[in-house]
Amino acid sequence: MRTNFRSWMLALPLTVVLALFLLLPMVMIFVVSFWGATEFSIYPAFQFDNYSYLFGSSVVWSVFASTLMYTIVTWVVTLVVGFTVAYFLAFHIRDTTTQMGLFLLCTIPFWTSNIIRMISWVPFLGRNGLANQALMGMGITDEPLEWLLFSDFSVILAFVHLYTLFMVVPIFNTMVRIDRSLIEAARDNGASGFQILTNVIIPLTKPGIMIGSIFVVALVMGDFITVRFMSGSQSANVGRLISNDIGLLQYPSAAATSVVLLVTVMIVISIMLRFVNIRKEL
Amino acid sequence: MERKPTSFYVLASFFGLFMLFLYGPTLTIAILSFQGPGGGLTFPLRGVSLHWFQELFRQQSVGDIWGAFRRSLVLGLIVMSITVVLSVMTGMAFRRKFRGANVLFYLILASLVIPSILVSLGIGLIFSQLGLTVHWLTSGLGAQLTWTLPFGFLIMLAVFNRFNPAYEEAARDQGATAWQTFRHIVLPLIAPSLVGVALFGFTLSYDEFARTLLTAGSRNTLPLEIFGMTTNVTSPLLYALGTMTTVFSLLVIGACLGGAVIMARRRARAVSDAGNGSV
Numbered sequence: 001m002r003t004n005f006r007s008w009m010l011a012l013p014l015t016v017v018l019a020l021f022l023l024l025p026m027v028m029i030f031v032v033s034f035w036g037a038t039e040f041s042i043y044p045a046f047q048f049d050n051y052s053y054l055f056g057s058s059v060v061w062s063v064f065a066s067t068l069m070y071t072i073v074t075w076v077v078t079l080v081v082g083f084t085v086a087y088f089l090a091f092h093i094r095d096t097t098t099q100m101g102l103f104l105l106c107t108i109p110f111w112t113s114n115i116i117r118m119i120s121w122v123p124f125l126g127r128n129g130l131a132n133q134a135l136m137g138m139g140i141t142d143e144p145l146e147w148l149l150f151s152d153f154s155v156i157l158a159f160v161h162l163y164t165l166f167m168v169v170p171i172f173n174t175m176v177r178i179d180r181s182l183i184e185a186a187r188d189n190g191a192s193g194f195q196i197l198t199n200v201i202i203p204l205t206k207p208g209i210m211i212g213s214i215f216v217v218a219l220v221m222g223d224f225i226t227v228r229f230m231s232g233s234q235s236a237n238v239g240r241l242i243s244n245d246i247g248l249l250q251y252p253s254a255a256a257t258s259v260v261l262l263v264t265v266m267i268v269i270s271i272m273l274r275f276v277n278i279r280k281e282l
Numbered sequence: 283m284e285r286k287p288t289s290f291y292v293l294a295s296f297f298g299l300f301m302l303f304l305y306g307p308t309l310t311i312a313i314l315s316f317q318g319p320g321g322g323l324t325f326p327l328r329g330v331s332l333h334w335f336q337e338l339f340r341q342q343s344v345g346d347i348w349g350a351f352r353r354s355l356v357l358g359l360i361v362m363s364i365t366v367v368l369s370v371m372t373g374m375a376f377r378r379k380f381r382g383a384n385v386l387f388y389l390i391l392a393s394l395v396i397p398s399i400l401v402s403l404g405i406g407l408i409f410s411q412l413g414l415t416v417h418w419l420t421s422g423l424g425a426q427l428t429w430t431l432p433f434g435f436l437i438m439l440a441v442f443n444r445f446n447p448a449y450e451e452a453a454r455d456q457g458a459t460a461w462q463t464f465r466h467i468v469l470p471l472i473a474p475s476l477v478g479v480a481l482f483g484f485t486l487s488y489d490e491f492a493r494t495l496l497t498a499g500s501r502n503t504l505p506l507e508i509f510g511m512t513t514n515v516t517s518p519l520l521y522a523l524g525t526m527t528t529v530f531s532l533l534v535i536g537a538c539l540g541g542a543v544i545m546a547r548r549r550a551r552a553v554s555d556a557g558n559g560s561v
Contacts, residue, residue, distance in 0.1 A: 003378050003379070003380055004380045004381050006375075006378075007375040007376075007378055007380035007383070008375070008380060008382070009375075010371045010372065010374050010375035011371065011372045011375040011376070011380075011386060013367075013368050013371060014368040014369075014371065014372045014390075014431055014435065015386060015389075017364075017368065017424065017427050017428070017431065018389055018390065018393055018428060018431070020424060021401070021405060021424035021425060021427060021428050022389070022392070022393050022396065022401065022428045023389070024404070024408060025400070025401060025403075025404020025405045025407070025408055026396070026400070026404055028404050028407045028408050028411070029400060029403060029404045029407065032407055081300065084293065084296055085296070085297055085300050087293070088293040088294065088296065088297050089297075092286075092289075092290050092293055092294070102297070104539070105301060105304075106300075106304070108532070108535060109304055109305070109308075111481065111482075111485035111486075111489075111531055111534075111535050112308075112485070112489065112528050112531040112532070113488075113489040113491075113505055113508070113524075113527060113528065113531065114489060114491065115489075115491055115505050115508055115509055115512075116308070116311075116508065116524040116527065116528055117307065117308065119311065119508075119512060119520065119521075119524055120307035120308050120310060120311040120524065121307050122323060122324075123307075123310050123311060123314055123323060123324045123325065123521075124306070124307050124310055126323070126324055128324045128325075129324055129325075130310065130324075130325060133325065161303065161304070161307070164300075164304075165304075193289065214395065215394075218394070218395035218396075218397070221397065222395075222396070222397020222398060222399065222400070223397075224397075224399050224492070225491060225492060225509075229512065239397060239399050242399055242400075242403065243399060246403060246496065251403075251407060254403060255403070255407070258397075258399075258400045258403060258404075261397060261400070262396065262397070262400060265395060265396070265397060266392075266395075269395050273391075278391070279387065279439065282436060282439050282440035282443055
């Protein structure tokens with residue numbers, strides 16, 4: 001009983017912050033999703049118009065589909081790249097100082113601005129950018145490729161650029177904790193390098209893979225700014241749908257879309273959480 | 283010296299390419315920010331100059347970037363302090379089982395995975411319905427904390443998972459109060475990790491965009507200001523600003539990592555003194 005009280009006193013400030021700035025806002029969005037809107041104001045109501053419009057619109061369905069496409073493609077690419085990088089760091093770099101140094105190199109961009117990291121692709125991918133200059137210089141194409149910037153390609157490239165480190169960090173963390181004698185045992189029993197990878201390392205790395213996947217999936221599904229900036233406003237995802245409605249002051253409609261997005265994200269994440277005990281993995 | 287297998291070289295080149303991918307674009311805009319006055323947004327460089335950096339200091343040519351920088355700095359420091367204190371407190375709470383711990387844990391996780399724009403929208407709606415004006419120091423602060431607190435908390439959870447309670451028990455056996463034990467035993471031991479939490483708190487706030495978007499009010503933080511510039515500034519000025527704030531972030535990261543390393547070393551030395559006998 002006293003333990004309960006002491007712990008709650010310690011946890012109270014954080015709980016209050018999250019209650020006020022996370023829970024309450026979500027409740028508010030849920031409530032407002034039933035409200036009505038005129039061109040310049042919103043009014044309390046209890047109507048399902050926002051939802052019926054949402055589910056009746058083919059545009060909305062295709063936007064949800066493209067959000068799913070971005071999520072799956074980004075997840076696959078970040079997983080493959082992140083796993084490979086983490087594997088190299090964990091199993092091929094023996095010296096701990098070098099290992100930590102290279103690991104830090106992978107994480108430093110996380111502490112810098114996402115917006116600037118997005119902007120920095122422009123001189124690379126643009127019509128007169130480095131990529132096109134290089135491709136034309138090598139004679140691979142005669143004229144600049146238009147789809148390098150402001151396309152689904154550049155959106156996914158930016159996602160991979162921004163979020164791969166969310167895969168590297170947890171996967172590396174689980175990999176360095178794998179007992180090396182397990183790998184030796186597998187080798188002594190005649191397993192090939194590939195068999196060790198698929199039968200020993202990958203199963204033992206699953207929790208790290210799951211944590212990384214949760215981050216990447218949540219970030220890509222909830223994104224609105226990467227898609228807007230990197231597609232030059234030509235592609236859409238659910239986040240952009242919401243931010244467009246906000247721009248038009250159509251808050252109830254934005255709120256209804258938000259509720260659907262929130263439910264989708266929560267279902268996906270809670271399925272993923274079934275495969276990992278995060279508290280044990282920290 | 284054992285020979286490295288072929289797979290090492292394949293993976294090492296992959297890692298090298300990944301580094302190039304990670305840092306190449308940032309380096310590109312760093313180079314391009316030294317464009318001559320007549321240069322554009324892409325190569326070739328038309329001369330090398332500090333023109334665009336000087337332009338940053340000219341009031342007329344850009345919006346209120348220095349005001350935005352100041353606000354981001356202040357907000358970052360506030361978010362950092364709150365994040366460190368609340369993360370440690372909550373981390374301490376989670377060292378013992380308590381009723382509702384699981385619910386709270388999942389609430390904190392939810393704070394990480396709920397899309398940022400929803401946090402922004404929800405807080406914005408509450409403020410407007412209550413007739414309050416959104417301001418970077420109130421709604422903006424709260425919105426950013428929902429992003430930094432989970433990171434700080436998870437780090438502290440990891441730290442306390444590896445924490446040896448024997449030191450505290452020793453202190454308690456010698457009659458130290460709960461506060462004394464915390465102040466003189468726990469705090470010095472976790473200090474290097476606190477620098478890490480501070481780094482997360484500051485940099486995540488300093489660069490935060492999505493959650494601040496609808497909650498900062500009429501005065502922009504730096505990332506909002508930069509984003510605004512992407513639509514109307516089409517000169518290397520944007521790169522100069524980007525380079526400047528990236529360098530600032532790197533200095534903060536360097537200071538924090540350096541600080542943590544020094545603390546850890548000092549502690550290691552202090553420990554190794556023990557048992558060397560007195561003079």
